[in-house]
Amino acid sequence: MTDYRRLRVALLGAGAVGSQVAGLMRQHADELADRAEARLELVGIAVRDIDAPRDTDLPRELLTTDAESLIVGADIVIELIGGIEPARTHILQALNSGADVVTGNKALLATHGTEIFDAADQVGASVYYEAAAAGAIPIIRPLRDSLAGDRVVRIMGIVNGTTNYILDRMDGEGAEFDDVLADAQALGYAESDPTADVEGYDAAQKAAILASLAFHTSVPLEAVHREGITRIDKAIMDAARHAGYVVKLLAVCERLAGEDGAESISVRVYPALVPRAHPLxxxxxxxxxxxxxxxxxxxxxxxxAGAGGVQTASAVLGDVVSAARRHIAGGVGVGESTRANLPVVEIGRVTTRYQVILEVDDEPGVLATVAGILSEGRVSIATVEQTVVTEANGQPGVARLVIGTHRALEKDLSETVDRLAASGVVERVVSVLRVEGE
Amino acid sequence: MTDYRRLRVALLGAGAVGSQVAGLMRQHADELADRAEARLELVGIAVRDIDAPRDTDLPRELLTTDAESLIVGADIVIELIGGIEPARTHILQALNSGADVVTGNKALLATHGTEIFDAADQVGASVYYEAAAAGAIPIIRPLRDSLAGDRVVRIMGIVNGTTNYILDRMDGEGAEFDDVLADAQALGYAESDPTADVEGYDAAQKAAILASLAFHTSVPLEAVHREGITRIDKAIMDAARHAGYVVKLLAVCERLAGEDGAESISVRVYPALVPRAHPLxxxxxxxxxxxxxxxxxxxxxxxxAGAGGVQTASAVLGDVVSAARRHIAGGVGVGESTRANLPVVEIGRVTTRYQVILEVDDEPGVLATVAGILSEGRVSIATVEQTVVTEANGQPGVARLVIGTHRALEKDLSETVDRLAASGVVERVVSVLRVEGE
Structure with missing residues (x-):
């Protein structure tokens, strides 16, 4: 066995991911040493409660509640506590004491990323965060290194597993949102409080991280437009299917060219219609x-896989190996690049395409009225389909209009939908969704 | 503008990829400098004929037929000539003169990879080859870095665009191989001599490169089992579709566990049946x-995209930026890892699943005979479907048997198919394909 230099690795957190990281580090110690060209010595695991029940057996002598002492003298600190504090303080302490940091903490990076990357820059340390962007999917290195000679124009990501599970089952089974959510909770795919997932907060954090990386711009979480999937019901799913689409919660990060040649970006999370033939x-x-x-x-x-303890642990360990190589090679690590620092525009200034489903009075002239409102709002119709929903005794009933628009300014689109809703001929706005990937 | 250190970049070859690389280097010079933290100065482009017609305008003063002089003094050499010689000699010269090398030359790496990586190791230089594995798809860094803390079990790749184009059109249109090939040639998707693509040679080179990287093993091209797609016809496509499959030319790289715990690998390229629900x-x-x-x-x-000049140029430039960063950071580059050096087993020792389509006499007892031959050959039947193909005047006609096997040793499977063909009850072996991804 090669006589490698030893690197001291401190692990903070022993939850679903942390315990898998600890297990894999012991199980594959020799292989990791060969790949890192360093022996990775797990010197301790900081936990809140040493006696808490755990899925995986961890060596009791490694457990400690004293994270700060563990960080002192560590070469690499793996932060898998999650949340803002004490994770933020621990990471800053680690960087300031010369350690490289591996983290899967998307909430922290999306809110305090600049502070953390700046701290790393100042001491010449590196922060690795593959596990924070899309679970086990290797996306950080491709964006940062493989595409370093290219320019990213657009990212469309399905970056939240819970919502994709729910939408996929609604699509496949024709089930209602509440039923599938309850099922997902029973199966452990969704939290008992599903807000972070179904309202798009988790996806928005990942979108901020991906956009920052892709566009070399610090994207604050507040600049990410966010809509969740709680309003998606069976009727919307059926209409999507009928029109050749599937509904997905997308994180969209887009480079926009202004009229004056000045670039800006848009970062947004919402449920969108994706053509069935699109890879997503x-x-x-x-x-x-x-x-x-x-x-x-x-x-x-x-x-x-977007989540899962062992899957995410794979991404963490890949980062640990990279951190070890860098720690030994020396030199300055790859920090966050914000040299482009493009402005992030609000959703109203983005152009998108809408699919609007309306229930209207089934009377002569209604379509003309609707078309007129769209035209006044600078919204051009791409497709329209009208079907009669109800008709009673030869009396005028309710018709359904499915309108697909051409690309138009979000502000114009949303204001036009408001005007349609208030127009008197529209009984009900059944659904308003953007179309992406077409 | 930041005052970066200058790095001298020599480009060998100005074909479809090379001319795009030269164009993008000039177009995005400032962005590349920021990402590489070095100004990348294209000092010359070695070509065979300075006056040859080219798609892209290249500055004439950069063109030279003297590759050797260009290489002397270069910090980074980009080799996009292709083929074995003079590419091999140029790359060795570049490494020995201290340059890092970026290449998209799969034929060279698959046959002389070890020589080249050894030469790089000896001088502490690096060889980057993202463009050699699957065109523009970032696969090298994910395999080498992102999965450095994990163990790859299997790779299944569609790594040849020409054959996928042909098979996809045959599947979608019900067209015959020859017609689609002719069309693909007319459209420029296939070469006038399509052998390298349709016989799987190109895919086998990429399989050798991917397997070497994934399993830390030097995989010689001769160890890759290779079958092409020329025997795939409409009837086989129809039968695949009927059974819920699509035919894809796959590169399969697999880690095998022996009975004694000793590991080995299998690397093979063949057309296979992939379930329609599989992402591939x-x-x-x-x-x-x-x-x-x-x-x-x-x-x-x-x-x-698996090919294309500008797409592949993106992969090349990502490598150039990585090479520049390493060249400046110093230290030893990441070489080829062959520390596992697992044996590559021949196809006969691999277990696979077959789908066999037979035309048999439509007589009593035929299925029993067929099933008996399979059982004697240690091949267990998973599914069987019998349909009558022809029946004349109440006389026995021809029946079609579609047999799906369970996993069995390739040797047993192929010998059993031979025995079936010679059994007297089988009129014709219509198709024999492996099933992968199920």
Missing amino acids: ASVHGANNAVFVEAEAAGSLMFYG | ASVHGANNAVFVEAEAAGSLMFYG
């Missing part, structure tokens, strides 16, 4: 996928 | 995709 449409279950369009490389897609 | 089944047109199964990360897929 065939991402089923709790899987994730990130679809990247680059100027030269064209369309790329990265697909895999 | 929805890879259309000339696109490529690499499906990776790892112990911890689970299933991952990397999808994108």
Whole structure:
């Protein structure tokens, strides 16, 4: 066995991911040493409660509640506590004491990323965060290194497994949101409080991280437009299917060219209609996928498990090996690049396409009225389909209009939908969804 | 503008990829400098004929037929000549003069990879080859770095765009191989001599490169089992579709566990049946995709353009930026890892699943005879479907048997098919294909 230099690795957190990281580090110690060209010595695991029940057996002598002492003298600190504090303080302490940091903490990076990357820059340390972006899917290195000679134009990601699981089952089974959510909770795919997932907060954090990386711009979480999937019901799913689409919760990060040549970006999370033939449409279950369009490389897609303890542990360990190599090679690590620092525009200034489903009075002239309102709002109709929903005794009933628009300014689209809703001829706005990937 | 150190970049070859690389280097000079933290100065482009017609305008003063002089003094040499010689000699010269090398030369790496990686190791230089594995798809860094803490179990790749284009059109249109090939040639998707693509030679080179990287083993091209797609016809496509499969030319790289715990690997290229629900089944047109199964990360897929000048140039430039960073940071580059050096077993010792389509006499007892031959050959039947093909005037006609086997040793499977063909009750072996991804 090669006599490698030893590196001291401190692990903070022993939850689903942390305990798998600890287990794999012991199980594959020799292979990891060969790949890192260093022996990775797990010097301790900081936990809140040493006696808490755990899925995996961890050596009791490694457990400690004193994270701060553990961090002192560590070469690499793996932060898998999650949340803002004490994770933030521990990471800053680690960087300031010369350690490289591996983290899977998307909430922290999306809110305090700049502070953390700046701290790393100042001491010449590195922060690795593959596990924070899309679980086990290798997306950080492709965006940062493989596409370093290219320009990313757009990212469309399915970056939340829970919502994809729910939407996929609604699509496949024709089930209602509440029923599938209850089922997902029973199966452990969704939390008892599902807000972070179904309202898009988790996806928004990942979108901020991906956009920052792809566009060399610090994207604050507040700049990410966010809509969840709680309003998606069976009727919307059926209409999507009928029109050749599937509904996916997408994180969209887009480079925009202004009229004056000045660039800006848009980062947004919302449920959208994706054509069935698009590669993202065939991402089923709790899987994730990130679809990247680059100027030269064209369309790329990265697909895999979006969550799961052992899957995410794989991403963490890949980072640990990279951190070890860098720690030994010396030199300055690869920090966050914010040299482009493009402005992030609000959703109203983005152009998108809408599919609007309306229930209207089934009377002569209604379509003309609707078309007139769209035209006044600078919204051009691409497709329209009218079907009669109810008709009673030869009396005028209710018709359904499914309108697909051409690309238009979000502000114009949303204001036009408001005007339609208030127009008197529209009984009900059944659904308003953007169309992406077409 | 930041005052970066200058790095001298020599480009060998100005074909479809090379001319795009030269163009993008000039177009994005400032962005590349920021990412590489070095100004990349294209000092010359070695070509065979300075006056040859080219798609892209290249500055004439950069063109030279004297590659050797260009290489002397270069910090980074980009080799895009292709083929074995003079590419091999140039790369060795570049490494020995201290340059890092970026190449997209799969034929060279698959046959002389060890020589080249050894030469790089000896001088502490690096060889980057993202463009050699699957066009623009970032697969090298994910395999080498992101999965460095994991163990790859299996790779299934669609790594040849021409054959995927042909098979996809045969599947979608019910067309015959020859017609689609002729069309593909007319459209420029296939070469006038399509042998390298349709006989699987190109895919076998890529399989050798991917397997070497994934399993830390030097895989010689001769160890790759290779079958092409020329025997795939409409009847086979129809039968595949009927059974819920699509035919894809797959590169399969697999880690095998022996009875004694000793590991080995199998690397093979053949047309295979892939279930329609598998992510690889929805890879259309000339696109490529690499499906990776790892112990911890689970299933991952990397999808994108498999070829194309500008797409491949993106992969080359990503490597150039990495090479520049390393050249400046100093230290030893990441070489080829062959520390596992697992034996590559021949196809006969691999277990696979077959789907066999037979035309048999439609007489009593035939199925029993067929089943008996399979059983004697240690091949267990998973599914069987019998349909009558022809029946004349109440006389016995020809029946078609579609047999899906359980997993069995390739040797047993192929010998059993031979015995079936010679059994007297089988009129014709219509098709024999492996089933993968199920």
